[in-house]
Amino acid sequence: MEFSAKQIAQFIGGKIEGDENAKVHTFAKIEEGVPGAISFLANGKYAHYLDDTQSSIVLIDESINLEKAVKPTLIRVKNARDCVAKLLQMYEAAKPKKTGIDKLAFISPKATIGKDVYVGAFAYIGDGVEIGDGCQIYPHAVIGDNVKVGEQCIIYPNTTIYYGCKLGNRVIIHAGTVIGSDGFGFAPNVETGQYDKIPQIGIVTIEDDVEIGANSCVDRSTMGSTYVRKGVKLDNLVQIAHNTDIGKNTVMSAQVGVAGSTKVGEWCMFGGQVGIAGHIQIGDKVFLGAQSGVPGSLESNQTLIGTPPMQKLPYFKSQAIFQRLPEMYKQLTALQKEVEQLKKKQ
Amino acid sequence: MEFSAKQIAQFIGGKIEGDENAKVHTFAKIEEGVPGAISFLANGKYAHYLDDTQSSIVLIDESINLEKAVKPTLIRVKNARDCVAKLLQMYEAAKPKKTGIDKLAFISPKATIGKDVYVGAFAYIGDGVEIGDGCQIYPHAVIGDNVKVGEQCIIYPNTTIYYGCKLGNRVIIHAGTVIGSDGFGFAPNVETGQYDKIPQIGIVTIEDDVEIGANSCVDRSTMGSTYVRKGVKLDNLVQIAHNTDIGKNTVMSAQVGVAGSTKVGEWCMFGGQVGIAGHIQIGDKVFLGAQSGVPGSLESNQTLIGTPPMQKLPYFKSQAIFQRLPEMYKQLTALQKEVEQLKKKQ
């Protein structure tokens, strides 16, 4: 696939400065540019990279003023970052997709496989499974009995989807992720002096357009279902406990953990390593800074950070003073002595 | 499987209010009830769900008073939550188990497989492995050379048990979990200017009745064994480092990490994302709140939270004052000025 500056400018609605016949076949960061690559520049601070880059074409924000001519062909656009995303999507869509059912795959005779489905070698598809049209099931994916997978899903290698779980359309599950493992439920048994397992007979429901990163976990519910709603995006190593409900379009960074029976609203964003307690409610559009710890329910429309979470500015102030606590302690002690002196003198 | 209210009431020792012939074949949360389902109500606060639930039978605590008649058949019991756990166990036990050795499994001719064992397609069982009676080895489990697995264990898909490790009876390992990967041991080598690997030639020993969640890790010891003692329950994404010893019936929530050579006592409970330093001792019955960080040894019989861990009440107080630190700082500064004034006036 090779494209000219002219073709690209037309596609994204940009204005060319330089050779409209410059051709590219790949992408590169501007500082790692190579001939035949297209790069982008969205921040004037990095304009100096234009002097040295070997990239043939650079998408650049209209608003960036350059003081001298540069070697690459420029395509001026309103928002270079958005345009490059668009081009990446086009490039990705044009890549050849894996097709066909590998003869080393295991597909239960009781499973139903849609049209144009790829199933890689050593993939395992259990009894009663339904795989929708256009799905790509990579090698070593394990799809347990009676799992329903919608259309156009991508299930990467070494994933495990336990029996009975349901995936919507266009769901992407990255390698190593586990959907539907038993929720963590045990009850101490006084007679035997150990824990009894509480069976987890529910499922996990993952709605349309969800993407889950690598080595994450979503546990099946005790009964009913754990829900990951439409458009949710989870990063790697995220833990979603049983009986939770993660609202539409909510985004969680890596290593976040949500404990059991908690309901998270829509359009939330959680930074890395955030921990959410069980049995609470998080409203819509709650933005939590990295490593926040949330012990109780939170109202909608807040940007918070810390443990427990606070508004950002007071949090940073408290943090700054935390660093000066020893000094503050000394000042307080000194003051106590002075007041003692003053009292004596009266 | 279908059961009548009468049969269930007899099994759990409850008292029926309503139609003793009401029949159920599944479970549902009371707020998601469907005809043919049994639900439970253990908290009077949610009694209003009884007005609308479609469930045919509801297990309900004796102590909950209802103001009017309700549609579902009620079974009155001392503790509805415990009874539903009992019923779930009965339901689970009655589910048909996978059986037989799939012809697509790899079993070393030097392995020994007990009676009534299930080995799924693409499971890998290495040389010298011993699998006890009644085990279920799911597709894509990898059991390394010379691993010993006791009786009635369940090893879910995409797990890896490295060579030489030992599992007791009734051990459950969820998908993606890794037992026996190399402990993290390196020594800087001044001559080569890089790290030398310290080989980890020990094993992991997992005793009876342990359950480990999905995508967790237990590292093999440098020499000897890492121990996970009888009845331990670990949630998902938990890290147990090499040379540790996790005491009987200790429970760890998701994303907890225990560093190397630490000994954890019996009947401890750690909340999510807790971190325990290496080379320390945690006593018995130590309960740690979520995200606690434990830099040093802890005595038995304590409920603590924070970093370093404190008693709960003082911790919450300190946390509350942390939020008011900027105000407190201002007050202190104001006070200093006032005292200065007072001193001048004397």
Next chain:
Amino acid sequence: MEFSAKQIAQFIGGKIEGDENAKVHTFAKIEEGVPGAISFLANGKYAHYLDDTQSSIVLIDESINLEKAVKPTLIRVKNARDCVAKLLQMYEAAKPKKTGIDKLAFISPKATIGKDVYVGAFAYIGDGVEIGDGCQIYPHAVIGDNVKVGEQCIIYPNTTIYYGCKLGNRVIIHAGTVIGSDGFGFAPNVETGQYDKIPQIGIVTIEDDVEIGANSCVDRSTMGSTYVRKGVKLDNLVQIAHNTDIGKNTVMSAQVGVAGSTKVGEWCMFGGQVGIAGHIQIGDKVFLGAQSGVPGSLESNQTLIGTPPMQKLPYFKSQAIFQRLPEMYKQLTALQKEVEQLKKKQ
């Protein structure tokens, strides 16, 4: 393999006290010693173990004085810990290696496999893959299309290496780890009211002598490459986001997370559960205590802990005062009242 005290003393340059013909064939911790095992003692505090140990030989630091004769043969060395590491390496090197290509492996006809390579059953090696000499690819490893693996690498079971990634020589990847999953990149789309995926068309480059623990994740970059430089050691459950660059010989403990586009210097050491923000720079030789949270760039040559990270001593002081905050608050309030009194009396 059996070795005499004499052979071992010669190999490591030690001095024998006791029977030079004592023979050993394995290693044991001194407190778990068995006949035929060699143990070590590097800390005089534990010298009492010498009275009871069943080990046949004990490596012991020259500097440790013993008050009475002991049963095992002693080998006196400068640094017993280093010597045991050396012996473990010798022992490990002598272990027979797995060899040959299992007939149940899938190897694309378009892949190139070096000499003396082991490929286990159900390993998957895609189109265009190159595997260097002496590599060990364990069962259930998935090596995606066009991945390049250098020489003498070990890829453990259930790992996934996505298409196009590059591994140097002597790289070790433990079970369940995922290299090259998509970076976490989404852009809100105002028209559709959901997130658009930003395709991640870059790769991951892992240089020579890197070891990565179990169930860790290294994401592929948006374009260009995510870099894990020579000699880096990552523990289990570590998250390395897209577009990052992890400097030579840097070591990260379990459950550390590094967010996107961050550059980490050389010879850093991060304790467990540390979180590093995105788009920042960490200098060389930065040592971070466990659970530290790093919101901004850090200069080289620092030992820090906390969130945000501070020098160790002030941090521990601030932490200690945090615990006394309620008391301090009371003192401040009392002082305010006293000053008020003093002012009135004037």
